[in-house]
Amino acid sequence: MPRVYNWQIGREMEYPFEAARPLRQAAAVFDINKCIACQTCTMACKTTWTSGRGQEYMFWNNVETKPWGSYPLAWDVRILQMLGPQTWQGDRYTGKTIFEAAPLGEKAIGYLPEDLDYAYPNRGEDEISDASIGQRFYLRLPHDAWFFYLPRICNHCTYPACLGSCPRTAIYKRPEDGIVLVDQERCRGYRECVKNCPYKKVFYNHVTRVAEKCVLCYPAVERGIQPRCMRNCIGKIRTFGFVNTPDKADPENPVDFLVHVRKVALPLLPQLGLEPNVYYIPPVHVGNLDFLRMLFGPGVDNAIAAYRRAMAGEDPELVGVLMLAVSTDRIVHRFRVRDGYAYGYGEDGSELVRVPLKEPVTVRQFYDSLVGAYRYNVT
Amino acid sequence: MRCSKCNKTWHVGGANCPYCGAPAAEPADPHPVWGYVIGGEEGGGQPSGPPVISRRRFIGGLALGGAAAGLAAAGYAIGRGLLTEEPVAPVPQVTARYVGRELPVDDPYSPVWADAPAQRVALQPQNVVLPFKSTPGPQALTVRALHNGREIAFRLEWDDQARDELTIKTDQFRDACAVFFGSPTAVWTMGSPEDPVTVLHWKADWQKDIDHGFQDLEAAFPNATFDFYPPLVGVARPAPDDYPPEARHRLPALAVGNPLAQTRRPSPVEKLQAMGPGTISTMPTQDARGRGSWRDGRWTVVLARALAASDQGETALQPGQSYAFACAVWWGAAADRGARKSITQLGTLWLEVGR
Ligand code: SF4
Ligand code: SF4
Numbered sequence: 062m063p064r065v066y067n068w069q070i071g072r073e074m075e076y077p078f079e080a081a082r083p084l085r086q087a088a089a090v091f092d093i094n095k096c097i098a099c100q101t102c103t104m105a106c107k108t109t110w111t112s113g114r115g116q117e118y119m120f121w122n123n124v125e126t127k128p129w130g131s132y133p134l135a136w137d138v139r140i141l142q143m144l145g146p147q148t149w150q151g152d153r154y155t156g157k158t159i160f161e162a163a164p165l166g167e168k169a170i171g172y173l174p175e176d177l178d179y180a181y182p183n184r185g186e187d188e189i190s191d192a193s194i195g196q197r198f199y200l201r202l203p204h205d206a207w208f209f210y211l212p213r214i215c216n217h218c219t220y221p222a223c224l225g226s227c228p229r230t231a232i233y234k235r236p237e238d239g240i241v242l243v244d245q246e247r248c249r250g251y252r253e254c255v256k257n258c259p260y261k262k263v264f265y266n267h268v269t270r271v272a273e274k275c276v277l278c279y280p281a282v283e284r285g286i287q288p289r290c291m292r293n294c295i296g297k298i299r300t301f302g303f304v305n306t307p308d309k310a311d312p313e314n315p316v317d318f319l320v321h322v323r324k325v326a327l328p329l330l331p332q333l334g335l336e337p338n339v340y341y342i343p344p345v346h347v348g349n350l351d352f353l354r355m356l357f358g359p360g361v362d363n364a365i366a367a368y369r370r371a372m373a374g375e376d377p378e379l380v381g382v383l384m385l386a387v388s389t390d391r392i393v394h395r396f397r398v399r400d401g402y403a404y405g406y407g408e409d410g411s412e413l414v415r416v417p418l419k420e421p422v423t424v425r426q427f428y429d430s431l432v433g434a435y436r437y438n439v440t
Numbered sequence: 441m442r443c444s445k446c447n448k449t450w451h452v453g454g455a456n457c458p459y460c461g462a463p464a465a466e467p468a469d470p471h472p473v474w475g476y477v478i479g480g481e482e483g484g485g486q487p488s489g490p491p492v493i494s495r496r497r498f499i500g501g502l503a504l505g506g507a508a509a510g511l512a513a514a515g516y517a518i519g520r521g522l523l524t525e526e527p528v529a530p531v532p533q534v535t536a537r538y539v540g541r542e543l544p545v546d547d548p549y550s551p552v553w554a555d556a557p558a559q560r561v562a563l564q565p566q567n568v569v570l571p572f573k574s575t576p577g578p579q580a581l582t583v584r585a586l587h588n589g590r591e592i593a594f595r596l597e598w599d600d601q602a603r604d605e606l607t608i609k610t611d612q613f614r615d616a617c618a619v620f621f622g623s624p625t626a627v628w629t630m631g632s633p634e635d636p637v638t639v640l641h642w643k644a645d646w647q648k649d650i651d652h653g654f655q656d657l658e659a660a661f662p663n664a665t666f667d668f669y670p671p672l673v674g675v676a677r678p679a680p681d682d683y684p685p686e687a688r689h690r691l692p693a694l695a696v697g698n699p700l701a702q703t704r705r706p707s708p709v710e711k712l713q714a715m716g717p718g719t720i721s722t723m724p725t726q727d728a729r730g731r732g733s734w735r736d737g738r739w740t741v742v743l744a745r746a747l748a749a750s751d752q753g754e755t756a757l758q759p760g761q762s763y764a765f766a767c768a769v770w771w772g773a774a775a776d777r778g779a780r781k782s783i784t785q786l787g788t789l790w791l792e793v794g795r
Contacts, residue, residue, distance in 0.1 A: 096714070105705025108670075110649050112670050112690065113658075113669060113670065113682060113690030113691055113692075114655060114657060114669050114678065114683075114691065115691065116690075116691070117657075117664070117666065164574075165572070166570065166571055166573075166574055167570070167572070168570055168571060171774070173610065174610055175610065175611045176609045176610055176611070176660075176661075176791060177610070178612070181464050226571070228569075228570070228571065228717070228778050228779055229718050229720075229778075230718060245692045245693040245695075245698055246693070246696045246697065246698050246702075247698075247718075248693065248698065248700070249700050249778070250607065250777075251777045252610065252777070253571065253778070255610060259600055264610075265609075266612040266692075266693065266701075267608045267609070267657050267660065267661075267691035267693050268608075268656065268657060268691060268692075268694075269680075269692065269698070269701035270608070270645075270693075270700055270701060270702075271606050271693040271698060271700055271701055273692065273693075340548055360572040405731050412571045431669045435561075
């Protein structure tokens with residue numbers, strides 16, 4: 062297999078094709094600390110793309126509760142179990158990726174889910190990490206008993222396993238934005254992609270009998286508009302844009318700032334070797350750091366520290382970028398924080414949005430003398 | 441496993457070669473695979489009556505059932521005709537017998553097939569092009585061919601205890617078979633750009649769609665329930681064909697004309713062209729015919745086509761000529777699809793001259 066460079070694991074690795082990075086790579090940052098599992102993203106996607114016959118079970122966007130939730134069932138546990146214990150040395154991954162661990166005759170390790178694996182999309186919802194906490198239990202941070210929500214879409218990986226394992230090259234990565242698509246004319250329903258995408262984000266259509274996956278709302282992205290799941294996010298956890306490689310990081314690009322400058326946003330299961338392009342700000346309240354390190358790699362401790370600094374008011378720039386999330390339907394290419402405001406700019410440099418770092422607060426008088434009535438808060 | 445003496449491979453049964461009895465050259469494959477346990481209960485003794493095959497997960501092909509399963513496998517192989525029928529040829533050398541009548545294209549069991557010389561040909565798991573077939577598969581298939589100067593028909597027979605005719609669930613794969621033919625110089629690995637090959641591919645799910653109507657969602661999920669599929673408000677159990685043209689994009693592959701996604705199929709046999717691994721493409725003119733039938737653990741399938749080619753790059757056949765020829769079989773229960781198949785070696789097809 063050719064060798065390619067994966068910056069997320071700090072080394073070269075094997076991949077079925079030569080490296081071919083797109084001109085720019087669509088990417089997103091999800092701030093897990095703010096997700097409320099309202100599933101608005103899930104439904105925004107579902108009603109847009111997967112309400113047809115044969116797509117009933119498909120959630121291109123799903124939100125699962127960690128540590129117990131997963132869709133399809135145990136997707137993460139199973140691939141990690143297949144991979145076995147692996148090691149990092151600092152920021153360099155010294156274990157095997159799913160491509161390097163492939164047995165003879167396969168391009169990667171992977172498994173094909175059964176239909177029952179998809180039957181419980183919100184299994185484990187709101188279940189805490191440890192229900193066996195004793196009597197003397199005091200609430201403290203980070204929590205001894207914890208859970209958090211993990212919203213997931215296709216990661217539009219730089220080295221997609223779906224693409225790498227399609228024997229027909231029916232899956233392609235668009236050079237203009239790095240979006241990974243299944244060619245609906247070319248796919249013959251072999252499901253090698255369903256088997257080998259470790260994130261299980263390719264699905265088999267029961268009626269058309271071919272594979273389908275998240276299209277990152279490319280018709281919107283082509284017009285400078287964010288994907289549906291991003292712009293409908295109630296918790297405003299999602300920052301959508303384009304990510305560069307670390308050597309070309311642009312500190313004014315919101316995604317680059319979060320991923321490369323503050324290093325507060327981390328890839329999901331980077332050790333699998335796909336260089337996924339959805340990044341997560343890890344939850345700061347979780348008492349088991351090892352669990353987070355397993356999911357997001359060795360950058361977890363630094364990310365949590367950086368996020369805490371922002372929460373303590375020591376990093377207005379970071380606060381500003383996060384305030385810009387879901388503040389406009391348009392894609393923010395650059396940002397600036399100045400005089401208590403965060404500004405988001407479009408590709409042409411025009412101002413798209415401006416948000417205050419601190420929302421202005423107005424307290425209304427209990428008695429409204431104009432109409433001679435008391436104001437009651439009835440909610 | 442591979443035999444230390446005759447070099448044949450097998451996946452089911454004991455440590456001794458089911459063909460010649462010599463011991464295996466290599467240990468069992470250490471990777472867990474989907475396999476078949478042949479015989480009675482797990483770990484049980486000698487099965488009574490005809491061997492049954494049940495699907496079950498096991499490690500390495502040897503783990504369950506122990507010696508009993510091994511013995512049963514050998515007995516099964518013999519019983520299914522490896523030693524009692526014609527000898528198994530390592531390479532297909534098929535003669536298409538001339539008959540001055542209509543070919544039994546729609547009847548795999550027609551007595552006319554008795555006119556065609558049968559050849560039993562060895563199958564082996566495809567392990568040249570990634571991904572390999574690493575699950576059990578049939579050891580051999582029987583090939584016959586007839587032509588009448590206008591049309592040629594092949595009949596393929598192989599054992600398959602599990603009958604896989606649905607491709608609806610994520611882990612459901614079809615049984616299928618194919619023949620390929622090309623110029624005498626065509627290469628085994630699905631031809632090449634300079635020397636493309638023509639493939640006739642029969643699919644069990646297409647056959648079922650034709651015989652019993654399009655196998656929709658409920659064929660695999662009988663209790664499926666839903667509110668409505670936009671924009672089909674109030675339509676109970678809509679079939680894909682109920683979608684109005686402006687809503688067809690909700691069945692994307694069907695809407696863009698993917699031949700695999702169509703609901704109305706004129707034939708269970710697809711005519712394809714290949715120019716190397718991963719290149720098969722449906723030909724513009726779909727005029728191949730055929731019919732497959734499963735009886736008592738055995739598929740019997742007819743694949744037919746006019747001798748003349750109707751598409752550019754398609755291999756035309758002429759009496760008195762020889763062609764490169766190979767066959768392939770897919771066991772759906774073993775998750776066969778695409779390159780995960782059992783194949784014959786590259787052999788020849790010769791068309792008898794009409795009398
Ligand atoms: S819409 Fe936003 S807050 Fe709601 S579940 Fe999705 S990611 Fe979380
Ligand atoms: S997440 Fe899966 S489906 Fe998406 S690009 Fe990566 S490998 Fe492909």
